[in-house]
Amino acid sequence: MEFVSYLGVKYYIWQMEAAFDRDKHIYKSDAFEEIIKDTVRFFNGTPVHKLPPPVKFHGTGVYAIYYTGKSPYYEDLYEQNRLEFHQPIYVGKAVPRGWRQAKDAKLGSITFELYSRLREHGKSVNQAKNLAQEDFSCRFMILEDSANHLIGTVEAALIRYYKPIWNTRIDGFGNHDPGSGRYNQAKSEWDIIHPGRPWADKCVGQSSTIDKVEEKAAEYFALIKRINNAK
């Protein structure tokens, strides 16, 4: 119990800890499940373009990258995408600048995060010595205004559903140049099996070997096959 004085009046406050009841804290929403399914359906119906798309466009959202080339690492992907863009090699998101800290977000300002991210990915595959940029395509979904809040959700749902190899087994495709003074970090698995990004060669930290990364890729496709056979 405590007395507080407010605008000249004394209030009497009963500060007792509420009895703990976990159920009172659980939020349930069937409507939300429907929205997730709807976004994924919408996503899978968006037009596919080359990586990057031919026109610079503004906005933030979610994208998938498809590989239809013949790299021996991704033979199974080639099979899966033979007749339609079905299995992405990578799924990612582009959120509004400053979104995470809720800082400096200028409402209504036009920014190009999604396009920039796709262009950056195009540059990465172009720099990789054993990949060809023309073998990559992309699909993307623009989420703006309050639908901004769906970006992380949709990205997570797509990753969980498709388990793209560059998201779930071979890390590092989405990395940025760490910048001077930070090259003591390890070269990523992606940069080990796809050498070519100039900044990745500067990373001198202890990292994996090509044999191990190739093994992870093979294990991934074996796992996906078991999952598909069990369906």
Place this chain on the structure above:
Amino acid sequence: MEFVSYLGVKYYIWQMEAAFDRDKHIYKSDAFEEIIKDTVRFFNGTPVHKLPPPVKFHGTGVYAIYYTGKSPYYEDLYEQNRLEFHQPIYVGKAVPRGWRQAKDAKLGSITFELYSRLREHGKSVNQAKNLAQEDFSCRFMILEDSANHLIGTVEAALIRYYKPIWNTRIDGFGNHDPGSGRYNQAKSEWDIIHPGRPWADKCVGQSSTIDKVEEKAAEYFALIKRINNAK
């Protein structure tokens, strides 16, 4: 144009890049806006407990931390929370382990991420020399099963709405011990004005000064006042 052979039949594929139309990529959902509002309303109606809550509970979700003490840094917060838990000092989330990479998530396993995070925060404020743990309370919302996907969204919505000072102006409260070999990083702003976490003192990187951080805190409350007066 390209020929592919599949199950002995030759298919003829017309590979033409679709004409670019930004509108075809935009997803809109009024239903989703309603869900966000509903989660925030639900959140604001959950019981408030001391930090950490008195019972260990399982699950993941979103939480807010309230400060009702008399630190001169947060006088305005004391005023705002005089009669109800209104303005949080920090909002955070606890997601399922391995969620980000969609790895190793064992469905149905019972884990204690949300409680652990709150307990860790309790320890941080307890270690701070100029804060007292009993001045902190918390509110939290458990999001499980497919509502897991809402965690990031609800956290972002709460941060945007409340702009808690430890999220938007004074960084570092939610940091973890960087661990041996990584103490070359800078001490966070939070650790500068709230010294006491033993691992923070080991961080030797160039960091801000107490004067600068105090100035940021003062600026924050001046800004919040202008926003509230304009309402």
